[in-house]
Amino acid sequence: MLKRICAFFTAAVIAVMIPLGVFAESSTLQEIAYREVSIPVPCNVTVMGDSIATGFGLEGYAAGKGSPLSYANILKDKYSKQLPSDCTFELTNFAVDGYTSDDLLKLLDSGKCDEALSKAGCVLISIGGNDLLHALWDTLKEAGITYEGGEVGAKDLLKILTSLGKLKKKLDENLLIFDQNLPKIASYIRTKSKGEFFIQTLYDPLESFSMIPGISSIAKDKIGRLNEIIKGHAGDPAAGYSVCDVAPEFVGKANELTNIGKIDIHPNAQGHKLISEVLDKAITAKKYSYMQEYVIERKIESEPADAASVDSAVSLQGNSTVMIAVICSVCAMAAGAAAMYLIIKKRR
Structure with a gap:
């Protein structure tokens, strides 16, 4: 007992x-940890700017949604395939048809892009074309110059020459505004984003445009000046962007790479493909990484x-x-x- x-x-x-x-006794404790892992391309890209960036004029284009053939979406499809399975590619496109540098600056000042910029591994900007284009169309419209069946509607040469004089003045005024806006745009983006930052130069769609006498030479001069401004401010301490020089790739190929034959300055599908290649070369020359989540198992013994x-x-x-x-x-x-x-x- x-x-x-x-x-x-x-x-x-x-x-x-x-x-x-x-x-x-022993037991296992699991902890979530993070490590920085190098990747060949950015996993988060923010696009901003005008109708070149939206894909205006391309097949499948819809306002506010872009086109699957745009350079932004070409890069999205390409980069999505180059990332690890646990790293999802994200594209945010704030580009709006018709945007000038004034419009982009107002958008940034609204704060609507701040969150996307803070997450972006890469920021792509296409801006400046409408600063010039708006001046061109407005001046020609005021002069009564229209397009009918691919020909100039107004035949009065004196009227055309007078309008071109006004056009040069208006273009110079807009270039001055662009020169003032660009550093503000770049500085704002740099304060909100630690990612790589690229601004594209503007190609010349009017290099062989002969419907209006004198337009080609004016376009060459003013677009050249705009690209000088883009390149010049890249060295500003507060700007911190790299220039993606698209313009030289279009020289002598405007009819082939744009819709200028339809009186539309936008790139066609072939033009967007070329822009994506130029951007890809510049983007992949930089280094990127992401924070990978993994589990640490710790054995606890008493x-x-x-x-x-x-x-x-x-x-x-x-x-x-x-x-x-x-x-x-x-x-x-x-x-x-x-x-x-x-x-x-x-x-x-």
Whole structure:
């Protein structure tokens, strides 16, 4: 009888002391950690600017949605395939048809782009074309010059020459505004984004445009000036952008790479493909990375019983577990003590 009671008492004590860590045991603790991993292309790209960036005039184009054939979406498709499975490519396109540098600056000042810019590994800007184009169309419209069947509607040469004089003045005024706006645009983006930052030069779609006398030479001069401004501000300390020189790739190929034959200065599908290649070359020359999530498994082992290790184990179990264990221990020891008392008394 005595042996049975002692065995019961011992088993009870062991059972309630195991949760407290009196005997050696091991468990695995999982922790989420992050590490920086290099990737060949950015996983988050923000595009801003005008209708060149939206893909205006391309097949499948829809205002506000762009076209699958635009250079931005070509890069999206390409880069999505070059990233690890746990790194999803994200493209945010804030470009709007008709945007001038004034419009882009207002958009930035609104703060609507801040979050996207803060996440961007790469920012692409196409801006400046409408600063010139708006001046061209407005001046010609005021002069009564229209296009009918691919020919100039107004035949008065004096009227055309007068309008071109006004056009030059208006273009110079707009270039001055562009020169003032560009550093502000670049500085704002640089304060919001730590990613790589590229501004594209503007190609000349009117290099062989002969419908209006003198237009080609004016376009060459003013577009050249606009590109000088873009390149010039790249060195500003607060700007921090790289120039993606698209313009030279279009020289002598305007009819082939744009829709100018339809009186539309925008790049066609072939033009967008070329722009994507020029951008890709500039983008991939930089370095990119992302924060990869992974799991660390830590093996925790408890040491057998000294007072310090028991205290430590108890603290890890939580208040409820400790309370239950203590109560069970007290009950077991009380039961054992009572049993021992009865045995001793009986023997007497």
